[in-house]
Amino acid sequence: MRKSELIAAESVACLNKALCHLKDIWEEIGIPEDQRLERTNVVKNHVKSLLDMMIAEEESLWKRLTTSIETCQNELSKLCLELQLPPFQEDRSSTMLQQEKDLRIHLEVMLKEKNQRMQALKTLTEQDQDLCDLLCFQSFSVSADSVPSLEQLEKFCQHISSLTAEKIFFMHQELLEKKLKAEIEQWEHEQNGEFQVNGQKFMQFVTDQWETYRLEKEREKQERQLKKSKQTEEDMVYGTVIRTPTKQRFLGSTTPCKARKLNATSSTGTSNSTIRSVFGGTVCHSPISRPPILESKGNVKTPGHSKPPHQGLLECNKENICHLTGGVAGMTKVTASPQRNFSINSVASTYSEFQRDLSKSSKSKHVPEILNSTIIQL
Incomplete structure (x- = not known):
């Protein structure tokens, strides 16, 4: 019989002995039966509350042990998969306390192993990156997120060793060549002949x-x-x-700031940046949205600090206007359009306006006003 069982039996005996002694005292005193029953219930409730408290504490301990064992088992299973190790074999014959202790010890060992492997992988990766950048070699392919196996770490170490040997070789190659060259020259001088390798001179x-x-x-x-x-x-x-593919601008594309300046530039100031086209006497606005240029403002400047237009260009424009008054029917007048490739979005945003002006021009029977100072005589 265990000592705990003996102590429990002694506790029951002590309780019975105490109740018998209380019974004798109550007999001598002459306490009535109802009071005896009340006092006996007090003793019983007191003992019962103590035992209930002990039972609740022990059950709580059992639940904590069960939860801890399950948690350790799950973590060990995950670690075994990550570390590529066989699953941990538990001793089912041991008690819960011993089982929980063994699981915790093994879990700490495996966590330490994982941390060591990840630290080794980080160190080897840094060394490999430095050596590959120096030697222009391809880096060793290994995942930085998963835990490497022992074989992968061993192969990685061998790779680093080979790169280190390659680095040492390249560091000493110049000195080795000089030393070999001096020894070969000395040998050729002593032997009065050429030192050849595979039918070639050594340096060649x-x-x-x-x-x-x-x-x-x-x-x-x-x-x-x-x-x-x-x-x-x-x-x-x-x-x-x-x-996302690399964004490339079209040839000659401008920034939004430059585009705004370009739209505000007068036709005389940008006479070299116009596009001349003949459409049988039709006049229509360009898809580029900008206000028309009036005849009276032949010397309009750009909003910025631009230089005044050249005198020769003004004379050419006046001469073109004179030719226009002589023969309007054979002329074609178009608005000045900068020789720059604007984005498709800017053209599409004003295409409806361009189509509307084109339809108005086709229905009109009189000659519209001059929209640009650059006129082509046919």
Whole structure:
């Protein structure tokens, strides 16, 4: 029998003995039965409340142990998958306290292993990035988000070792070449002959080897660039990756500020930036929205600090106007349009106005007013 069971039996015996002693005292005193019953109920309720409190505490402890065991088991299962390790085998014969203790110890060990692997991966990635930037090599392919396995870390370490050896080789190549060249010259001087490798002079052989190595690296670089460009094209066509293409302006496109200045520039000041076209005597507004230029304002300046128009250009414009008065029927007058490729949005926003003016011009029977100082005589 366990000691706890003995203590429990002793507690029951003590309780019975105390009740018997109370009964004897009540007999001697002469306490009536109803008072005896009341006092006995007080003793019973007091003992029962103590036992209920103890039972509630122990049940709470059992629930906490059960929850802790389940949590540790779930975390261990996830860690085993991340670390690519076999699942943890529990000892079902042990008690809950021992089981919970073992799970916690094993969980701490696995968490420490995970942190060490991630730290090692971070260190190796930084070293690999520095060496690849220095040697122009392709970096080692490994995911930075998942926990690497021991084999991956070992391969990564070997890769870093090879890059480090390559770096040391390149650092000492110049000194080694100078040393070999001096020794070869000394040997040729002693032997009175040429030192040849595969039928070539040694330095020529070294030069050819370096040229072959350089061409090989250049070819690998071009292949990587070609593969990257193909992948970018596929992403843009099939939409596998959301990627915005590089925005390129049209040739001669202007900023909004320059466009506003250009629309406000007079026809005489921008006589070289007009487009001449003949449409059989029709006059219509250009799709570019800007106010018409009146005849009386032949010397209008731009809103900015622009230079006055050249005198020769003014005379040419006056001569064109004179020709216009002599033969209007064979003339074609169009508005000045800057020789710049505006965006499609700006043209589309004024196309309705352009269509309306075109229909009005086709129905009109009289010659409209001159909209531009640049006139072409046919």
